[in-house]
Amino acid sequence: MSGISPLNATAPNQLERSLKHFFGHDSFRPGQREIVEAALQNRDLLIVMPTGGGKSLCFQLPALMRKGVTVVVSPLIALMQDQVESLKNNGIACTFLNSTLSWEESRSRETAILQGQIKLLYVAPERLLSERFLPFMDMVRAQVGICGFAIDEAHCVSEWGHDFRPEYRQMQLLRQRYPEIPMMALTATATDRVRQDITQQLALRDPKIHIASFNRPNLYYEVRQKTKQSYRELVKLIRESKGSGIIYCLSRRRVDEIAYKLQREGIDAIPYHAGMNDQERSSNQTRFIRDDAQVIVATIAFGMGINKPDVRFVVHYDLPRNIEGYYQESGRAGRDGEPANCTMFFGYGDIKTIEYIIDQKTDVDEQRIARQQLRQIINYSESTVCRRTIQLGYFGERFPGNCENCDNCRNPNPTEDWTIEAMKFLSCVARCKERFGMNHIIDVLRGSKNQKVLKYGHETLSTYGIGLDKTADEWKMLARSLIHQGLVEETTDGYSVLKLNEGSWEVMRKQRQVFIAVPKAPVNTDMTDRDRKKAEVEMLLDRLRSLRKEIADEQSVAPYMVFADSTLKL
Numbered sequence: 375m376s377g378i379s380p381l382n383a384t385a386p387n388q389l390e391r392s393l394k395h396f397f398g399h400d401s402f403r404p405g406q407r408e409i410v411e412a413a414l415q416n417r418d419l420l421i422v423m424p425t426g427g428g429k430s431l432c433f434q435l436p437a438l439m440r441k442g443v444t445v446v447v448s449p450l451i452a453l454m455q456d457q458v459e460s461l462k463n464n465g466i467a468c469t470f471l472n473s474t475l476s477w478e479e480s481r482s483r484e485t486a487i488l489q490g491q492i493k494l495l496y497v498a499p500e501r502l503l504s505e506r507f508l509p510f511m512d513m514v515r516a517q518v519g520i521c522g523f524a525i526d527e528a529h530c531v532s533e534w535g536h537d538f539r540p541e542y543r544q545m546q547l548l549r550q551r552y553p554e555i556p557m558m559a560l561t562a563t564a565t566d567r568v569r570q571d572i573t574q575q576l577a578l579r580d581p582k583i584h585i586a587s588f589n590r591p592n593l594y595y596e597v598r599q600k601t602k603q604s605y606r607e608l609v610k611l612i613r614e615s616k617g618s619g620i621i622y623c624l625s626r627r628r629v630d631e632i633a634y635k636l637q638r639e640g641i642d643a644i645p646y647h648a649g650m651n652d653q654e655r656s657s658n659q660t661r662f663i664r665d666d667a668q669v670i671v672a673t674i675a676f677g678m679g680i681n682k683p684d685v686r687f688v689v690h691y692d693l694p695r696n697i698e699g700y701y702q703e704s705g706r707a708g709r710d711g712e713p714a715n716c717t718m719f720f721g722y723g724d725i726k727t728i729e730y731i732i733d734q735k736t737d738v739d740e741q742r743i744a745r746q747q748l749r750q751i752i753n754y755s756e757s758t759v760c761r762r763t764i765q766l767g768y769f770g771e772r773f774p775g776n777c778e779n780c781d782n783c784r785n786p787n788p789t790e791d792w793t794i795e796a797m798k799f800l801s802c803v804a805r806c807k808e809r810f811g812m813n814h815i816i817d818v819l820r821g822s823k824n825q826k827v828l829k830y831g832h833e834t835l836s837t838y839g840i841g842l843d844k845t846a847d848e849w850k851m852l853a854r855s856l857i858h859q860g861l862v863e864e865t866t867d868g869y870s871v872l873k874l875n876e877g878s879w880e881v882m883r884k885q886r887q888v889f890i891a892v893p894k895a896p897v898n899t900d901m902t903d904r905d906r907k908k909a910e911v912e913m914l915l916d917r918l919r920s921l922r923k924e925i926a927d928e929q930s931v932a933p934y935m936v937f938a939d940s941t942l943k944l
């Protein structure tokens with residue numbers, strides 16, 4: 375009898391032995407064993423694990439332990455080829471089908487599959503669901519059996535993710551046509567909304583959901599103010615780092631400019647963006663991966679599916695668009711688990727640039743969401759709270775604070791006891807029936823007589839005007855800190871509404887104290903803040919004009935360039 379029956383497979387050590395046999399690994403990473411067991415019991419699965427966490431093994435190992443073929447849907451040709459290549463190096467029978475193959479080559483691979491010579495078949499989503507391909511799949515099912523579908527990068531089904539691919543939406547057809555075949559969805563995108571979307575879109579049946587921690591303890595997170603010295607700081611940072619690194623910029627022009635400047639400093643830097651031709655891009659990517667170049671300067675077009683374990687630093691020379699993107703991009707550092715640095719330069723000019731990009735969007739919902747995301751990344755950058763706490767909080771993961779591996783934790787601002795203020799603030803949220811955002815709450819606390827306050831009759835609340843001892847900026851600082859510490863929730867669908875949670879009530883019941891980090895410099899008043907922004911904006915306006923069009927182009931083209939069959943349409 376070929377294949378190992380699931381019962382035997384889960385016997386003590388059998389899985390470990392297979393792991394060693396097929397992949398040479400001594401032990402499972404956290405979660406992998408449970409996932410493999412569930413897969414062998416033919417359960418649907420949703421796996422959320424950070425990049426580099428070891429998701430592939432979760433479908434590869436069960437595929438090798440069962441009869442029949444496992445069909446892997448993967449959106450990137452490069453990724454597909456890499457995985458198949460490295461599996462083959464391990465002596466594993468696998469292959470891929472996509473648009474890069476000649477007709478003859480496709481045929482010969484299809485024959486091998488039908489003869490049962492293949493355990494893992496990688497396909498691009500649009501190929502899988504094409505008229506011609508589905509009948510072939512039917513034959514595979516009838517002749518050798520399909521033991522599972524694995525949908526890699528499953529967040530592509532969700533418009534709420536960062537990489538929506540319309541072809542992924544069609545995947546429900548798989549469920550309809552092959553209802554009996556178990557399905558595993560894998561992603562590194564952790565927001566709850568995306569998770570719900572995946573389950574719904576793929577019609578997963580009572581899936582076992584595995585959500586790994588998104589903490590990457592080896593990464594040091596730092597935010598620096600963008601100043602005239604920032605470029606020198608960048609050069610210093612590169613020189614002081616022994617390994618290779620990625621520098622992310624917002625536009626192609628900026629990428630070219632920085633790459634060129636760095637080259638003139640004698641640094642081995644190469645550019646990467648969607649404005650370059652395919653060949654240049656892939657050659658630069660290969661040079662970076664093979665350590666022929668120390669630094670790659672890139673737009674967000676670079677990175678998805680790139681597996682270079684020893685990236686020692688990722689610099690965001692321009693402000694990233696949102697926290698999710700920042701997490702994913704900075705997360706390309708230190709995949710090998712060794713210490714690595716993630717540095718972001720934060721300047722007010724970038725905010726204007728991103729606001730401009732957002733203004734260009736025609737979809738109102740999209741605009742609203744993008745604005746809120748921008749606000750979140752600004753709050754992150756300005757915050758004095760542990761960076762990890764904020765990032766993980768964004769993914770719904772509670773981190774106790776004080777990670778000791780970010781700028782705010784290593785060089786903490788003095789903390790003060792703001793329990794009384796927090797009680798005032800949260801009571802005001804409660805009195806306003808959890809239907810308003812922080813600015814309104816602050817208006818009420820500070821006794822504003824603006825229209826909105828009067829419209830809702832909030833001037834009659836017991837919390838009206840009890841917060842005059844603090845400035846609006848100080849209240850904002852408290853509010854953000856409460857959000858980041860998980861002591862109040864902020865809705866994330868583009869409308870910012872504060873909601874109380876268990877922690878909020880503990881504070882209000884005096885069961886819990888609230889400490890917040892207060893900046894060493896006094897908190898800016900709105901006025902000087904605005905002036906500063908204005909000055910910087912004017913200075914940058916010139917540059918901005920020429921950047922605008924490019925950025926819009928980059929946005930629409932970038933994520934598509936490296937994609938599988940669908941790119942051909944562009």
Ligand code: ADP
Binds near residue numbers: 424426428429
């Ligand atoms: P993901 O798809 O989650 O981004 P991968 O599946 O590409 O991650 O795995 C990342 C790296 O971790 C790969 O180099 C893989 O060989 C390695 N890896 C996965 N599981 C294990 C394990 N149990 N032991 C050692 N290395 C592992």
Ligand code: MG
Binds near residue numbers: 429430526
């Ligand atoms: Mg992967």
